Amino acid sequence: MTQPFGEAIASFAPALPLAVGFSGGADSTALLLACARRWPGQVRALHVHHGLQAAADGFARHCADLCAQLGVPLAVQHVDARHRPGASPEDAARTARYEAFRALALDTRAHAAIKSIALAQHADDQVETLLLALSRGAGVPGLAAMPAHWERDGIAYHRPLLRVRGADVRAWLCAQNVAWVEDSTNADPQFTRNRIRARLLPALDDVLPQFRDTFARSARHAAQAAELLRDLALQDLGATGRPPAIDALRHLGRARQANALRQWLRDDCGTTPSTAQLDELLDQLAACATRGHRICIKVGSGWVERQGAVLGWYNQ
Template identity: 70%
Template sequence: MTQAFDAAMRAFAPALPLAVGLSGGADSTALLLACARRWPGRVRAVHVHHGLQAAAEGFERHCIALCQDLDVPLTVQRLDARPAPGQSPEDAARQARYRAFEALALDRRAQRDAMQSMALAQHADDQAETLLLALLRGAGVAGLAAMPARWERAGVVWHRPLLQVAGADVRQWLRAQGQDWVEDPSNADERFTRNRIRARLSPALAAAFPAFRDTFARSAAHAAQAAELLLELAQQDLERVGTPPQISLLQELSRARQANVLRHWLRTAHGTTPAAAQLGALLNQVQACTTRGHGIHIKVGRGFVVRCGAGLDWYNPQALLSPG
C-alpha cells in the first residue's frame, strides 16, 4: 500500500533547507525522491562511502546518477569505517556514518545555504529490528526506546519520517514511481544479527502477529518516555549529590536512584557506561562505605571508579599514561 508512505510524507514538515542521507538503497532513494519533488531546490543529498565492500562503488554511481536526474546537489563523504577490535562491522559503519553527517552539518552551519534539517530513511521494520536487538542484549529503557523520530544534534534537527511505514510499503511506492535502486549484498549475510532477525524472526512475527510493527513501536514510545523521565530525575539527583558524587548523599537515595544518577554522571562527565555487573558492584561498595578508611576501586567502563575523600571519582589509566 502506497497510502502509508504518502501519509507519512504529507505529515513530514522539516525546516528547510533539508539534507537527506542517501545510501542508494530502496528506502533512502524513496525518501530523497519524495522530498525533492515536494521541495524542489531546497533539498540536498549526502552519501557516505564506507570503503567496506566492492559494491560500494556501485552505490556511489547510483547516487550520483539519481541526484543528477533529480537536480539535487550531492555530497559524497569517503570514510574508513573498518571496525575496531571487538566492534561489530555494523556498529562501526553506523557510527562512522553519523560522524560524517554531523561533520557536514557543522561545516555548513556558517554558510548561506546551511541545512536546517537532516532526514534519514529508517522505517517500521528497522524500528522493530532495533527493539529486538536491544532486547537480545538486555538493554535498559534507553535502548528499548529504539530510534527517535526527531532529535536535535550539531545544530540540526534530525528526522526519521518513515518510522511508521513498513519496508514493503516503501518499496511498493518506489516501484509505482518507476524508480530503481541498488541492493546491498551484505543485507543477505546472516552472520550479522540484524540480518538474521530480518530473515527469520520478522517473517515469523508477521505471520503470527500481523500488527507487531505497530505494537513494537508503541512499546518503544513508552520506553522513550520512561527514559526521558529517568534522565530528568538523574539530572535533579546529580545536583543533589554533587559532581563528583558525594558518598553520604548518594546513600540517602534508593538503590535504583543511585544506579540512575551514577550512570548519568559516568556518561555525561566521563563518557563511559558501566556494565550491569560493574554498576551492581559499585552500588554494593557505596552501601558498605560507612567508615573513613573504606576504599573503593572498581573497574567501570574503560577506567576505574575510586573513592576520593568523601566522594567518588573516575579515571582512565591509559589516558594518564598518554603524552600531553
C-alpha cells in the first residue's frame, strides 16, 4: 500500500553514515532534508554532474548552496554520461551515476566510508519503470522494476520512498518552504518516460485509482519469479559448467537453456542478449548434432562461439 512521506522516513533504518543521491530536484531535496533532520551529522549528499546540458553547472551550484544552508557535506562527481550509438541514453547515465556513487562512497579522505546510499525514486517512478519495461517486451527481471534495497560494490542502496506518491513528496517539500530545481528534460516529450508521466499516469488515476498499489504488487511477484529463475539458472550452470558444455546444455529443455545462457552471459560476460540473439543461439544449439557444427553469433558487444565442446565468449 502507498504510505505518507513522513511514515516512509520514520520506517527507514539504514546503516550510518548515510549518503543521499542529490540532484537538486524536488524528490531528492525532500529525501535529503528529511534524512538530515533525522540523523544530524550522519548524512552527506552526493551530486553527479552528468555534463549533458548547459544547466548542469547551475544544478551543482544550487546543490552546494542548499547543502551549505543545511550543514550537510556535499561531494560532486563529474562524469561522462554520453551514450554510444545505438545504446540507451538512460542506461548510459545510470551506469555513470552508479560508478560515481561508488567512487564517492568509498573515498575516505574527507569522511568515514559511507555505509548506505539512499535514492529518491517514488511510487510514480516505479509505475513508469514497469510501463517502460512492458513497452520494451521485457522479461521477468525487467518487470520486477526497481528494488527497494540491494547491495552493489559492498554498498547498501535504499529507495525508501517507493511506496510514496510523487505528489505527496512534493506536498511535503512545499510545506518546508525549501526551493528545488526543475530539470527541463523531465518535460521533454521525446522521452517515452516523460510521455508516460504526462499522459498515462493521469489516465490511470482516473480509471484505476489504486494502480500504484496493484502495479507494485505485480512487480513484487515478478521479483520473486526472477529470484527463482536465477536460482534455477545457477543450478543448471553448476551442471553444465562455466563456460557451459554444449552437450550438457542440449539435455536441458529450451526454456532452461535460455535461462541458463542469460545468466552466464550476464554474470560471466557482462552482456545481455536480445530476444532475437538468444533465439538464434538456441536454434544453433538445437542444430548442433555434430562436433563440427559451427556456432558464432553476435550477442551484445561481442560474440558467442563454439570452442570445442563448450560455448565461448569474446568481445571485439
